[in-house]
Amino acid sequence: MKLQVAIDRVSLGYAVNLAEKLDSYVDIVEFGTSIVKDYGLIEIGHHRPAFKHAELLLDLKTFDEGPYEFEKGFDAQADILTVMGAAGADTLAGVHKVAQNRGGDLFIDLMETGTDKIAQISGFTDAIYGIHHSHDAVAGFDAVATVADFHEQFPNVKRISVAGGIDLPTAERLAKQGIAESVIVGSKIIKTADPVAAAKKFMEVIK
Amino acid sequence: MKLQVAIDRVSLGYAVNLAEKLDSYVDIVEFGTSIVKDYGLIEIGHHRPAFKHAELLLDLKTFDEGPYEFEKGFDAQADILTVMGAAGADTLAGVHKVAQNRGGDLFIDLMETGTDKIAQISGFTDAIYGIHHSHDAVAGFDAVATVADFHEQFPNVKRISVAGGIDLPTAERLAKQGIAESVIVGSKIIKTADPVAAAKKFMEVIK
Numbered sequence: 001m002k003l004q005v006a007i008d009r010v011s012l013g014y015a016v017n018l019a020e021k022l023d024s025y026v027d028i029v030e031f032g033t034s035i036v037k038d039y040g041l042i043e044i045g046h047h048r049p050a051f052k053h054a055e056l057l058l059d060l061k062t063f064d065e066g067p068y069e070f071e072k073g074f075d076a077q078a079d080i081l082t083v084m085g086a087a088g089a090d091t092l093a094g095v096h097k098v099a100q101n102r103g104g105d106l107f108i109d110l111m112e113t114g115t116d117k118i119a120q121i122s123g124f125t126d127a128i129y130g131i132h133h134s135h136d137a138v139a140g141f142d143a144v145a146t147v148a149d150f151h152e153q154f155p156n157v158k159r160i161s162v163a164g165g166i167d168l169p170t171a172e173r174l175a176k177q178g179i180a181e182s183v184i185v186g187s188k189i190i191k192t193a194d195p196v197a198a199a200k201k202f203m204e205v206i207k
Numbered sequence: 208m209k210l211q212v213a214i215d216r217v218s219l220g221y222a223v224n225l226a227e228k229l230d231s232y233v234d235i236v237e238f239g240t241s242i243v244k245d246y247g248l249i250e251i252g253h254h255r256p257a258f259k260h261a262e263l264l265l266d267l268k269t270f271d272e273g274p275y276e277f278e279k280g281f282d283a284q285a286d287i288l289t290v291m292g293a294a295g296a297d298t299l300a301g302v303h304k305v306a307q308n309r310g311g312d313l314f315i316d317l318m319e320t321g322t323d324k325i326a327q328i329s330g331f332t333d334a335i336y337g338i339h340h341s342h343d344a345v346a347g348f349d350a351v352a353t354v355a356d357f358h359e360q361f362p363n364v365k366r367i368s369v370a371g372g373i374d375l376p377t378a379e380r381l382a383k384q385g386i387a388e389s390v391i392v393g394s395k396i397i398k399t400a401d402p403v404a405a406a407k408k409f410m411e412v413i414k
Contacts, residue, residue, distance in 0.1 A: 009275065034275060037267065040247030060244065063268050063291060064318060065342045068216065068241060084270060086293040088319050090343040111271060112295050114321075135272050136297040 001175040001206045002182035004057065004161065005189050005199055008032035012039045012047055018195060019049040019056070026199050028080065028182065030057040045076030055079035061109060063087045066094035074098070080105040082130070085113035085121055096124050107161065115153065122154050128181065129157050133164025141165060144173045151179045168205055175206040208382040208413045209389035211264065211368065212396050212406055215239035219246045219254055225402060226256040226263070233406050235287065235389065237264040252283030262286035268316060270294045273301035281305070287312040289337070292320035292328055303331050314368065322360065329361050335388065336364050340371025348372060351380045358386045375412055382413040 003026045007015045012035060019029045029051070031044065036058055049056065057080040062069045066083060073081040083095045085108045092108070099106040110118060111132040122129070131150055133141040141164050150160065162174060163184035171183050185202055192198040210233045214222045219242060226236045236258070238251060243265055256263065264287040269276045273290060280288040290302045292315045299315070306313040317325060318339040329336070338357055340348035348371045357367065369381060370391035378390050392409055399405040 008272075033270075034272060034279075036247075037243060037276060038247050038249055038279060040243075040245050040250060042245055043247060043250070061268075061270050063240075063270065063293075065215075065241060067343070069244060072241075072245060084291075084293075086270075086291075086319055088341045088344055090345055091341060094343050112293055134295045134298060136274070136301050137295055138297055 001171075001178075001180060002027035003171075003199065003202050003206060004028035004030055004163075004182050004184040005195075006030040006032050006059070006163070006184055006186035007190055008034045008186060010035075010190075012043065016047050016049045018190070019054075020051070021196050022199055023049070023051045023054045025196065025203055026054055028055045028057050030059055030184065032186070033059045033061050036060060041072045041076045048077040055105075057082070057107065059109075062091065062095060064091055066091040067098050070095045070098040070102070070104075074102040074104050078104065080107050080128070082107040082109050084108075085110040085117060085129075089120065092121055092124070096127065100126075118154060122157050125156075125158065128159040128161050129154075130161045130163060130184075132162075135164075143170050144177055147174065147177060147179050168201060171202055172205040208378075208385075208387060209234035210378075210406065210409050210413060211235035211237055211370075211389050211391040212402075213237040213239050213266070213370070213391055213393035214397055215241045215393060217242075217397075219250065223254050223256045225397070226261075227258070228403050229406055230256070230258045230261045232403065232410055233261055235262045235264050237266055237391065239393070240266045240268050243267060248279045248283045255284040262312075264289070264314065266316075269298065269302060271298055273298040274305050277302045277305040277309070277311075281309040281311050285311065287314050287335070289314040289316050291315075292317040292325060292336075296327065299328055299331070303334065307333075325361060329364050332363075332365065335366040335368050336361075337368045337370060337391075339369075342371075350377050351384055354381065354384060354386050375408060378409055379412040 005026050058078040062083040106127040109130045160180045161182045162180050189198040265285040266289050269290040313334040316337045367387045368389045369387050396405040
């Protein structure tokens with residue numbers, strides 16, 4: 001299973017520096033929506049972290065104007081861009097086309113996307129489907145059970161990612177479960193005294 | 208009825224210059240999501256247009272991390288910020304609270320928000336509810352009929368805004384209908400040779 005580390009709510013300089021430190025150890029570094037909306041894609045593109053190993057995901061959370069946002073996101077040298085599963089069918093088709101044309105990956109964030117809607121949009125065989133517990137949500141989240149349920153309901157979805165308060169034991173259980181392609185960890189790595197050491201610990205339990 | 212002019216897919220410099228030219232004539236100037244995601248809220252805050260008359264709406268299209276994004280949006284001196292109606296209940300409650308604390312307006316964008324969900328979130332009596340036809344949508348949109356239907360279904364919603372390919376005759380019909388508080392016009396003003404003249408024409412037909 002891959003580890004995606006989400007960097008959020010910090011300065012762009014701090015994010016780029018941390019991203020380059022994480023590069024050798026983790027699979028994907030995410031610049032969260034807070035970085036995108038605070039600094040913008042033009043500035044992020046100018047300071048795109050220099051990676052030798054990891055991929056860069058920009059969490060655009062596109063909801064409309066899909067092709068425009070995805071062109072700008074790939075211009076900023078992202079490898080993976082996100083769209084909301086709750087967005088319209090035309091938006092999803094639009095970003096899928098741009099991702100294919102630009103040779104990038106499409107990540108469909110399923111936050112607040114109902115089962116019927118997921119069924120309608122589950123046919124992008126090359127896309128990553130992100131099971132995502134809202135940051136703002138007060139209620140808890142059992143990531144392992146949610147992934148199992150999702151896999152049973154949508155066996156045709158091959159690429160699954162999971163996010164939302166993932167800690168070390170949960171990451172280990174998800175790796176053993178063997179369904180998810182990647183797990184996204186934010187504060188449990190970023191908000192520690194030594195994020196690189198914390199990321200290494202996550203890599204150890206998920207390999 | 209108020210006129211909101213949406214500026215999108217241009218440089219921040221062009222947007223600020225045009226916004227200041229429109230200030231005396233229109234009620235609300237919107238910097239669209241493309242401006243927010245291209246330039247970021249920090250840079251927009253540094254170049255916030257100097258208005259004597261109009262209000263500034265920043266189309267954040269917030270879907271998660273509501274309080275964080277709204278604090279940043281009001282820090283950039285927006286008067287009105289947008290959240291997606293399709294976002295989670297906790298996100299909507301969070302941004303509503305921030306808008307109240309900061310003395311700003313909350314605009315709930317109802318794009319791709321189902322009827323059941325609208326019913327659940329229709330209780331923010333001071334919020335503006337935006338009936339919004341997706342930019343990416345291929346199918347057409349009858350704004351006048353849609354507003355009438357919405358008003359009949361949700362009579363408790365007092366503040367209604369409508370957007371999506373609105374032209375001069377449609378704006379006039381919406382004003383005569385007398386339900387919507389504001390109409391949002393983008394390309395029909397911005398993409399003309401003389402946007403200020405085009406905005407004045409819209410103001411004439413809706414007053």
